[in-house]
Amino acid sequence: MIPLLLIIPxxxxxFSVLLPRAPIKLIALPGLVLQLIASLALSVQIYRHGASxxxxxxxxxxxxITLHANGFTVTLLTLTAFIAIVCAVYALVxxxxxxxxxxxFWPLFWxxxxxxNGIWLSGDLFNLYVGLELLTFSxxxxxxxxxxxxxxxxxxxxxxxxxxxxxGFLAGVGLLYGQYGTLAIQDIAEISxxxxxxxxAIALMTIGLLLKTAIFPLHFWLPPAHGGALAPVSALLxxxxxxxxxxxxxxxxxxxxxxAVAPAAAQLLGALGAGAIVWGSWCAFRQSDLKMLVAxxxxxxxxxxxxxxxxxxxxxxxxxxxxxxxxxxxxLAHAFAKAAxxxxxxxxxxxxxxQSIKDLAGVSHRVxxxxxxxxxSAVSLMGLPPSGGFNAKWLLLxxxxxxxxxxWFVIILIGGLMTAAYVFRVFRVSFVEEARHxxxxxxxxxxxxxxxxxxxxxxxxxxxxxxxxxxxLVPGGSG
Amino acid sequence: xxxxxxxxxxxxCLFFIIGxxxxxxxxxxxxxxxxxxxxxxxxxxxxxxGLIPSQSSAADVAKLLLCWxxxxxxxxxxxxxxxxxxxxxxxKPE
Amino acid sequence: xWFDVILGIxxxxxxxxxxxxxxxxxxxxxxxxxGILLALTWLRLQAPDLALAEAAIGAGLTGVLLLDTxxxxxxxxxxxxxxxxxxxxxxxxxxxxAGLAWSFWTLLQLPAPTxxxxxxxxxxxxxxxxxxxxxxxxxxxxSYDTLxxxxxxxxxxxxxxxxxxxxxxxxxxxxxxxxxxETVTGATTSPEQQAPALLKSLVHLLVPLLLITAIFVLWAGxxxxxxxxxxxxxxxxxxxxxxxxxxxxxxxxxxLLRTGLTIGxxxxxxxxxxxxxxxxxFLAYPPxxxxxxxxxxxxxxxxxxxxxxxxxFIHAPREKRNGGSS
Amino acid sequence: xxxxxxxFNSDFWYACIxxxxxxxxxxxxxxxxxxxxxxxxxxxxxxxxxxxxxxLAQYQHGPDSVPQALVLTGIVVAxxxxxxxxxxxxKWVLSGGQA
Numbered sequence: 001m002i003p004l005l006l007i008i009p010x011x012x013x014x015f016s017v018l019l020p021r022a023p024i025k026l027i028a029l030p031g032l033v034l035q036l037i038a039s040l041a042l043s044v045q046i047y048r049h050g051a052s053x054x055x056x057x058x059x060x061x062x063x064x065i066t067l068h069a070n071g072f073t074v075t076l077l078t079l080t081a082f083i084a085i086v087c088a089v090y091a092l093v094x095x096x097x098x099x100x101x102x103x104x105f106w107p108l109f110w111x112x113x114x115x116x117n118g119i120w121l122s123g124d125l126f127n128l129y130v131g132l133e134l135l136t137f138s139x140x141x142x143x144x145x146x147x148x149x150x151x152x153x154x155x156x157x158x159x160x161x162x163x164x165x166x167x168g169f170l171a172g173v174g175l176l177y178g179q180y181g182t183l184a185i186q187d188i189a190e191i192s193x194x195x196x197x198x199x200x201a202i203a204l205m206t207i208g209l210l211l212k213t214a215i216f217p218l219h220f221w222l223p224p225a226h227g228g229a230l231a232p233v234s235a236l237l238x239x240x241x242x243x244x245x246x247x248x249x250x251x252x253x254x255x256x257x258x259x260a261v262a263p264a265a266a267q268l269l270g271a272l273g274a275g276a277i278v279w280g281s282w283c284a285f286r287q288s289d290l291k292m293l294v295a296x297x298x299x300x301x302x303x304x305x306x307x308x309x310x311x312x313x314x315x316x317x318x319x320x321x322x323x324x325x326x327x328x329x330x331x332l333a334h335a336f337a338k339a340a341x342x343x344x345x346x347x348x349x350x351x352x353x354x355q356s357i358k359d360l361a362g363v364s365h366r367v368x369x370x371x372x373x374x375x376x377s378a379v380s381l382m383g384l385p386p387s388g389g390f391n392a393k394w395l396l397l398x399x400x401x402x403x404x405x406x407x408w409f410v411i412i413l414i415g416g417l418m419t420a421a422y423v424f425r426v427f428r429v430s431f432v433e434e435a436r437h438x439x440x441x442x443x444x445x446x447x448x449x450x451x452x453x454x455x456x457x458x459x460x461x462x463x464x465x466x467x468x469x470x471x472x473l474v475p476g477g478s479g
Numbered sequence: 480x481x482x483x484x485x486x487x488x489x490x491x492c493l494f495f496i497i498g499x500x501x502x503x504x505x506x507x508x509x510x511x512x513x514x515x516x517x518x519x520x521x522x523x524x525x526x527x528x529g530l531i532p533s534q535s536s537a538a539d540v541a542k543l544l545l546c547w548x549x550x551x552x553x554x555x556x557x558x559x560x561x562x563x564x565x566x567x568x569x570x571k572p573e
Numbered sequence: 574x575w576f577d578v579i580l581g582i583x584x585x586x587x588x589x590x591x592x593x594x595x596x597x598x599x600x601x602x603x604x605x606x607x608g609i610l611l612a613l614t615w616l617r618l619q620a621p622d623l624a625l626a627e628a629a630i631g632a633g634l635t636g637v638l639l640l641d642t643x644x645x646x647x648x649x650x651x652x653x654x655x656x657x658x659x660x661x662x663x664x665x666x667x668x669x670x671a672g673l674a675w676s677f678w679t680l681l682q683l684p685a686p687t688x689x690x691x692x693x694x695x696x697x698x699x700x701x702x703x704x705x706x707x708x709x710x711x712x713x714x715x716s717y718d719t720l721x722x723x724x725x726x727x728x729x730x731x732x733x734x735x736x737x738x739x740x741x742x743x744x745x746x747x748x749x750x751x752x753x754x755e756t757v758t759g760a761t762t763s764p765e766q767q768a769p770a771l772l773k774s775l776v777h778l779l780v781p782l783l784l785i786t787a788i789f790v791l792w793a794g795x796x797x798x799x800x801x802x803x804x805x806x807x808x809x810x811x812x813x814x815x816x817x818x819x820x821x822x823x824x825x826x827x828x829l830l831r832t833g834l835t836i837g838x839x840x841x842x843x844x845x846x847x848x849x850x851x852x853x854x855f856l857a858y859p860p861x862x863x864x865x866x867x868x869x870x871x872x873x874x875x876x877x878x879x880x881x882x883x884x885x886f887i888h889a890p891r892e893k894r895n896g897g898s899s
Numbered sequence: 900x901x902x903x904x905x906x907f908n909s910d911f912w913y914a915c916i917x918x919x920x921x922x923x924x925x926x927x928x929x930x931x932x933x934x935x936x937x938x939x940x941x942x943x944x945x946x947x948x949x950x951x952x953x954x955l956a957q958y959q960h961g962p963d964s965v966p967q968a969l970v971l972t973g974i975v976v977a978x979x980x981x982x983x984x985x986x987x988x989x990k991w992v993l994s995g996g997q998a
Contacts, residue, residue: 003855006717007846010724014835014842017731018828056717058857062688063697063714063965104735111728118721126969130721133976137725137983141732144987152991156934159987163941163980164928170973171921171948175676177966178914178955181686191687196679200672549779556775563769577909581916588920588943592927597935604939611946618913618953619962626971630978635942642935642985646998652932662929666922673918673951680955681911690965706964707971715968722972729979733986802975878975885982890990 001045002054002067004038005077005117013110021099024106025092032088035113036081043074047470053123053186061124061184068123068186071471072328076120076247079332083239083339083453084113090343090449091232094350101145101230108145112138112236119244125173125183128248129166132212136162139241142233143225154224161211161221165245168208175201185256192257199260205252206269212245215306216276219299223283227295231346234291238298239339243331246305250327253309263314273306274411281418285425290348290355293422294341300415301334301381307396307408315403322402325468326395332467333388333460337380340453344373347446351439363430366439369447371430376454378423380461383416388460480532487529494522508565516558520551577617584610597646601639608632621798622707625790629806634882637813638889645891702863703795711800712867716856720845723838723874730834730881730888734826737888776818783811791875795864801837801871805878812883823883834884837877841870914954920947934998938984945977 012031016024046052051070060066088109095102115134122128140162144155173183179197180188192198214222222242226234253261280300287293304327311323347370348363349355364371380387383394393412400408460467501514527547534540587610590603608631615623694706694714701709711719787807794800815822823830844866845856853859858866924944931937949970956966992998 003849007842007855010720010838010842013724014839017727017835018831020828055854056856057713058854059697059714062690063693065715065717101735104731107731108728111724111731114724115721126715126972127718127721130718130725130972130976133980134721134725134728137728137732137979140983140987141728141735144732144990145735147736147990147994149991149994149996152987152994153996156984156987156991159980159984160934160937160941163984167941167944167948170945171673171951174948174952174955174966177952178680179683179686181688181690181956183965187688195683197676197683200676203672204669549782552775552778556771559771560769574907574909577907577912581912584916585919585923588923591939591943592923592931592936597933600936600939604942607943607946611950614913614916614950615953618910618950618957620953620967620970623949623953623967623970623974626974631942631946631974635978635981638982638985639935639939642989645989646935646992655932659930662926665929666926669925670918670922673921677911677915677918677955685959689960691960691963694964707968710964710968711971715965718969718972722975725976726979729983729986732983736986736990800971802971882978882982885986889982889986890993892993 001038001042002052002069002121003056005035005042005121006067006114008035008038009110009114009117013107013114016107016110021103025102028088028092028106028109029085031110032081032085036078036085039074039077039081042069043078043470046071046074054121061187062182065122065124065127066184066186067121069121073120075328075332075467075470076243077117079335080113080116080120080240082456083236083335084109086449086453087232087235087339087343090235090346090446091230093443093445094230094232094346098146098230105142105145105230105233108138108141109236112142112241116240116244119247123185125176125185125188127183129170129173132166132169132245132248135241135244136166136212139237142237143229145230145233148228150224151228154221154228157221158225161218165208165211168204168211169248172201172203172205172208175204185251189256192260194257194260198257202252202257202260203265206249209245209249209252210272213242213249213302213305214299215272215302216279216299217272219276219280219302222299223292223295225295226298226342227289227292231342231349234295235339235342235346238295238342239335242298242302243305243335246302246331250308254312258313261309261313263310266309266313269306270310270405270408273303274408276300276303276306277411277415278418281415281422285418285422287422288356288358290345290357290360290426291342293357293426294338294345297341297381297419297422298338300419301330301338304330304334304393304396304412304415307400307412310405310408311396311399311403315399315405319399319403322395322399326392326399328467328471329388329395329460329464330392333380333392333457336453336457336460337377337387337389340373340377340450340457341381343446343453344370344377344450347442347450348374350446351442353440357426357429360426360430361432361434362439365433367442367447369444370442370450373447373450373454375427376451377457378419380454380457382419382423386461387458388464389457391461391464484529484532487525491522491525491529494518494525498522509562512558512561516554520554523547523550580610580614580617584614595652598643601636601643604639605632605636608636622800622803625798625803626806629803629810630882634806634809634813634886637886641886641889700860700863702858702865702867705794705796705798705800707798708794708800708867708871712870713858713863716841716845719874720838720841720856723841723877726878726881727834727838730884733885733888736890737826773818776814776820780811780815780818780820783807783814787811787875787879791871792868794871795868801874802878804871804875806882808875808879809882809886812879813886816887822887823880824887826888830880830884833880834877837870837874840873844870908958910954910958912954914951914958917947917950917952917954920944920950922947934984934988938981938988941984942977942981945973949973 015027046069054067056065095105115131118131122131140155140159143158144152175197177183211218226237277300280296284293284296308323308327312320348367351367380389383389396412397409498515498518502511505511505514527543531540587603587607591600594600612624612628615627698709701713703709787804790799791804812822848857848859849855921944924940924947928937928940931940952966953970956963
């Protein structure tokens with residue numbers, strides 16, 4: 001069952017390269033439905049029988065590569081499949097006026113999914129490296145799809161930053177192989193110690209992955225890339241792509257070599273996260289372009305994920321578990337909310353014809369559903385009850401209190417306020433009645449997609465017990 | 480036989496050195512190409528001859544000679560192309 | 574021992590040469606020299622496959638792509654000294670140097686690694702279907718890496734094709750076509766620079782020889798150094814030479830080229846999935862069939878990799894000097 | 900067995916050369932202003948990492964096919980990255996950008 005999730009996207013990617021334009025769109029949705037069913041079936045299997053491994057090619061580690069599927073992996077797989085379907089429906093309608101881009105959007109879309117599934121499932125360091133490269137190339141390809149000057153410039157900066165990050169990661173892999181002689185994460189985890197090569201390898205890999213997750217101060221490449229891309233592309237990038245390198249970072253710090261990482265280093269990561277929240281929100285507040293505002297909001301929200309490290313390393317088991325649950329929920333809620341926000345902004349930009357925040361007047365009257373979806377997702381981003389974002393922040397706050405690190409408590413609250421600040425800036429303008437320019441009609445399906453994702457972000461608040469149960473979280477570990 | 484090999488290879492290296500000196504000292508492009516192509520090809524020939532006795536099978540000898548022939552062909556054609564391009568660029572408009 | 578020291582220092586001198594030379598052409602030449610020296614280093618590290626790959630792909634094809642790009646680039650702007658960037662770079666570089674030096678020094682003191690893959694590989698090599706270690710690792714033990722890697726190459730060329738034309742031209746263009754297969758020809762040499770007769774004769778001699786060597790390298794892959802990637806690079810080199818000799822190869826982006834590009838991954842997936850129907854794991858070869866299937870996959874991979882690397886050269890965006898589009 | 904320095908180990912020497920190349924190229928990547936030179940710095944940094952991988956893996960128990968296969972994959976991925984960067988760079992320059 002596990003390899004099916006790798007085979008489906010690769011097969012559909014090949015057909016999308018081979019077939020002419022019309023059939024590509026036809027096969028897109030069935031393929032994604034197939035993938036969602038496969039990931040749900042795997043989730044049920046994991047929920048019933050617990051984590052399971054799969055030896056590719058029948059070779060056991062250390063020679064072969066094993067895929068490892070546990071609660072956390074399966075949650076991410078289902079998240080990827082669900083967001084991919086909604087973005088695909090949105091893209092089918094949205095890309096109708098981009099004939100050239102349509103031809104090459106779908107192969108890159110499927111390769112992106114193949115690499116994401118590969119990264120969630122992989123249990124081998126070098127396999128993660130090749131998965132990261134495939135992910136980076138597809139993402140850069142999608143950013144540069146329109147071929148316009150700003151998107152090309154953003155794609156080049158994104159590619160250079162990501163390649164630098166990958167080399168940092170590969171240098172770490174080289175050091176670990178030099179010391180342990182194997183590349184399987186499970187094997188290294190058993191015999192890992194705090195010797196110099198392991199610590200330097202973890203440090204190099206962390207810097208590389210921070211660069212790929214665009215954590216402050218290495219976030220310079222994200223806003224132009226996510227802000228300038230087509231709406232479904234920025235939704236996919238902000239919701240899923242940046243999370244992949246964070247997932248590997250969490251895997252390294254908490255699974256591979258827990259004792260090689262000092263609590264002081266974890267505090268440093270927390271500080272970077274706090275910096276991301278404050279700086280990202282401040283930049284978002286000062287943006288005049290709507291998509292750039294949402295892109296900087298991504299930079300800010302990614303900071304919350306960094307609190308996983310200070311709150312779970314060197315703290316009590318209960319605090320660590322709360323921190324882990326809070327981070328997972330935040331990851332899910334942010335994925336839904338940010339994707340919904342980018343899709344709704346895409347619809348707004350289609351209707352208005354421009355992206356500047358100042359003259360959003362009359363939007364509430366002409367394009368109400370899109371604005372409503374934007375509002376719902378903003379509720380989750382701000383962390384207001386009953387949204388998923390609120391539960392996530394609530395768990396993080398509890399964990400901060402339990403572990404006595406009050407400074408993270410303060411930062412999380414400030415973050416929520418600043419998010420509210422830059423979101424209300426958009427609302428203040430859009431509820432002004434008289435509209436100075438006419439609105440282009442937009443397809444109803446675009447609003448439906450944005451609304452489904454926004455509703456999912458809010459609904460997560462009510463059912464956040466499901467993903468947490470699915471993960472049967474062992475304190476501090478990924479189950 | 481061993482000494483003969485050493486003599487051949489050292490002559491070959493000598494020609495390479497002469498070629499490089501020619502490259503550094505000659506004033507313009509055409510003479511440099513001239514020096515380089517001639518000296519290096521001859522030098523390589525000597526080195527190949529010097530290496531032949533220590534090859535185990537006839538196939539390896541054939542491979543060595545093939546390498547030499549290919550390099551001869553490639554370097555002479557590239558020299559021609561470079562000279563051709565140089566002349567077209569610096570042809571004085573009559 | 575002294576040869577290694579000289580070669581190592583030569584590598585560093587070539588690398589510094591790349592960075593210190595202010596003119597781009599000079600850096601590219603230094604870079605190609607670095608590639609050749611690196612190929613020699615791989616020989617010293619008893620890695621003939623890597624020497625082949627580095628010479629064919631690293632120095633050869635990358636050199637061709639770089640030199641081809643130099644033609645398109647305009648004069649670079651004057652470089653203004655930026656103290657902040659230099660300071661940052663020094664700190665980061667020193668940090669990395671200190672970390673690496675410390676870990677290298679400790680590695681010398683640490684006992685040998687607990688896992689010794691050399692023995693494990695030797696134990697499993699005989700039922701991997703091939704006798705050459707690297708091909709066994711690439712196409713049997715860790716074949717998922719190779720599958721993803723060829724997918725990476727495929728994505729690179731898909732992006733290359735998507736950026737081939739300017740947007741406005743493509744919109745007008747696609748409406749004319751029913752199924753959207755652009756038939757824009759790639760790098761056609763400009764009229765006044767028809768290939769001289771001498772180059773044409775060399776090409777007619779060299780291209781067949783290159784193809785024969787590529788097939789030999791592919792076939793040798795299962796027993797000696799060689800394999801799909803080096804053979805693919807040789808095919809791409811033959812294609813580039815043919816293009817320079819005005820032979821029109823793979824310039825039309827149509828279904829034939831697309832099938833060629835994807836055939837490698839397609840067959841690889843087919844061979845990887847079909848045993849699953851009879852109960853084997855994904856990417857597992859039925860016993861006894863490994864050798865034959867690996868050769869089949871390698872043949873298809875060679876075709877795909879050769880075409881991909883060739884198309885990356887042919888279909889790179891370039892000005893339309895003579896209105897190359899049909 | 901810890902290695903004493905009298906026995907000059909050529910694999911370990913090349914791993915050190917790889918580390919030096921990595922550091923020098925990292926400095927050059929950050930400092931160099933033209934995008935093409937940054938790309939060359941990336942390639943040399945990649946070669947440095949590959950040298951480290953093979954050197955560190957082989958300095959104790961001789962030639963090991965697994966890191967060599969990984970580096971072969973790495974070289975092909977590096978060429979794909981360079982080709983992709985060059986495609987973007989050319990398109991950027993053709994549409995009026997400054998390399």
